[in-house]
Amino acid sequence: MTNIPEDRIPVIVGIGEIVDRPKEIAEGLEPLDLLEQALRRAEQDAGAKLLGEVQSLDVVNFLSWRYRDPEQLLAQRLGISPAHCYYGPVGGESPIRYIHEAAKRIARGECSVAAVCGAEAQSSATKAERAGVKLPWTPFAHDVEEPKRGAAFQKPLAVKLGVFRPVTVYPFYEAASSAHWGQTPREAMAESGTLWSRYSEAAAENPYAWLKRRYAPEEITTPTADNRLIAWPYNKLMVANPSVNMGGALLLTSLAKARAAGIAEDKLVYPLGGASAEEPRDYLMRDQFYESHPQNAVLKSVMDLAGGDRKTFDAIELYSCFPCVPKMARRTLGLGPDVQPTVTGGLTFFGAPLNTYMTHAACAMVRRLRDGAKLGLLYGQGGFVTKHHALVVSKTAPREALVQETSVQAEADRNKRAVPEFVTETTGKGKVESFTVLYGRGGNIEHGVVMLRTEDDRRTLARVPASDGATLAHLLAMDRTPVGSLGEIAMAEDNVPEWRVA
Ligand SMILES: CC(=O)SCCNC(=O)CCNC(=O)[C@H](O)C(C)(C)COP(=O)(O)OP(=O)(O)OC[C@H]1O[C@@H](n2cnc3c(N)ncnc32)[C@H](O)[C@@H]1OP(=O)(O)O
Structure with missing residues (x-):
């Protein structure tokens, strides 16, 4: 039983996803279309007219196309003018942050209907560019500044040597962590293959996945013409695949409103709480590369929330842009190499609509809880093992009000050791x-x-x-x-x- 007023209990009531595989390049949907359609599907899924009442709208940053004020364009399309209308910065953890913040807003009584959505159309955009096809989309906003990411935060020497993109920086964590755990590179590669194969198993079952089949571990780890080496030790099938067209959306409301709208109880999924922390943007300002203090602090905090026992989670999504991230996370959570680390399919096989993969993971998690799981963990990550946010979702209503202060930055910083000085000239x-x-x-x-x-x-x-x-x-x-x-x-x-x- 809970004694929190029902209008202060946030609940996820609707999920919507869309995957676009156009026959002709020019027929591809632009991100704004994908956002709108995902939201309309989420409303349909909730089975209640909620979109017109959205007072909190978060749009995940997208990179495949550029608009001026995309959140306002979307709100106009929906005929709404939400008090909170936000288009965020780059970050793979951001969908989880937005869901968590929307839930907190509902718990504070600031709004009663909230939407979180994201979309990318990188496959269409890349194919059009390569084929010289002009897309009949909203004109590209050349006058809007490119969002800051990657190189903008790194040292000139890192940029000069090509180690300022995710694909070339995450390998530093891969090599340092596997050495720290006493693995040979062969053993580390085998662990990546097994883990990634498990992600592909989930993708094979997910109707919205881009690559819908199981890949064997050796198929993933063996370089071939189609699976070329990108940055050691990662082949193409071990890195995020941004060449997809996808939109995803979630609708949240209060338990009181969900009941008043007649939404079936078996559709409801409750955010229970979560945690966040981050590393410095400049990755060379970190103490080491075999573990992440913010990741550890965030995951330990959500384990505490679940009663201190990671086995309480019966559905898990560990962010998976590259193998080193879930490899570190599963160890912190005390999970074995046979863990099923995803309900979605991972950023290689499900696909990596850049910052918005976790929107789809949250949709997949809601489906999983509706299908019988009791407690789910959503762990999102952004930058270069930089920004970490985890959220616990449950099939049963919370006993306590949603906690508002959820940063575990102090704990992450407490564990940080001395950072070596960086030099650019030495012999x-x-x-x-x-x-x-x-x-x-x-x-x-x-x-x-x-x-x-x-x-x-x-x-x-x-x-x-x-x-x-x-x-x-x-x-x-x-x-x-x-x-x-x-x-x-x-x-x-x-x-x-x-x-x-x-
Ligand atoms: C916090 C974070 O999330 S950090 C992660 C951020 N994301 C990244 O860093 C993305 C990293 N990955 C990449 O940049 C790209 O996958 C690359 C560069 C490695 C390969 O991309 P491309 O050079 O465009 O691929 P290429 O031209 O060889 O082939 C394109 C085809 O391969 C597919 N593809 C591209 N990348 C991948 C991949 N990683 N895995 C599987 N398939 C892929 C595309 O969907 C496309 O298929 P289609 O022809 O059926 O449409």
Whole structure:
């Protein structure tokens, strides 16, 4: 039993998703269409006329097309003028943050109907660009500034060496964490294959997934022409797939309003609470790369919320832009390698409509709870293991009012150790803290990048040129990690540090 007034209990009542696979490129729907249709489907799913009453509208940032004030354009299409009408910054965790914030708004009595939605049409946009087809969409808003991401927050040396995009930065976590856990690169690769295969199993069952079949672990980890190496140790099938067209939406209201609108009780899913924390945007300002203190703090906090026992969750979504993220998360949660880490299918197989994958994960989670699961964990992540937000959702109504202050930043910061000073010019011995190797479209090595600790324990990045076969072979060895190995740093002619194995 609960003694919270029913008009202060937030509840998810409607979910809507749309996947667009146009026969002709020019027939592809633009993001605004996908947003509107996903919302209309969510309303249909709720079975109550709620869209006209939305007072809180959050639109997840999208990158495949640019509009001026897309949240206002959407509100106009829906004929509404919500008091809270927001289009957010880049961040894969943001859908979870918006659902959580919408629930908090309802719990505070600030609004009674809220919507969260996101969409991308990157597949259509890329295909149109490659084929030189002009899309009959709302004209691209060239006068609107590009959203800040990736390179905007990184050091010039990281940008110069090509390690400022997610695909080239996450490998640093992959190599450092597997070495820390005592795995050989071969063992780490096998874990990635098994885990990713489980994501594909869920995608095979999800009607909205982009790639709808099970992939075997070896198929995922073996480079082929269709599964080319991107940045060591990741092949194409181990990274997020942004080439999709998708929209997703959720409608929230209060329990009082849901009941008054006659929404069936078995449709209701309750946000119970959650937590958030973040790392510095500049990833080189972190103490190490084998764990994430904000991720740990967030996941520990939601475990506490669930009664301290991770087994209480019978449905889990661990963010999956790259294998290192759920690999670290499952260890923090105390889950084994056989964990079913998703209800959705993951960012490779379900697809990665950039910042809005977790909108779809929340929809899939709602379906799972309606189908019998009792307690679900949604863990979203954004940037370069930067921003973390988790939300617990339940089939039963909460006993206590939704907590408003949910940052666990202090706990994350408390665990942070000293951050080494970063240097851009150095010589002498360098010890590998982490590394990756960057590949071109044809499978050729462009160069390797090592993150190093110098003799006086400062940090730098260094290039391993494609011509240095011995050092590259050392980095790509499968039976012994190069993390922790020593070599010589020398400054190259273009004033970039280069590293050669001893
Ligand atoms: C917090 C975060 O979420 S960080 C994550 C942010 N997202 C990323 O970093 C995305 C990383 N991934 C990528 O950039 C891309 O997948 C790349 C560059 C690796 C490959 O993309 P492209 O070069 O466009 O792929 P390519 O031209 O070889 O092939 C396109 C086809 O492959 C598919 N595809 C593209 N990427 C992937 C992938 N990772 N897995 C499976 N299929 C893929 C496309 O859907 C397309 O299929 P279609 O022809 O049937 O429509």
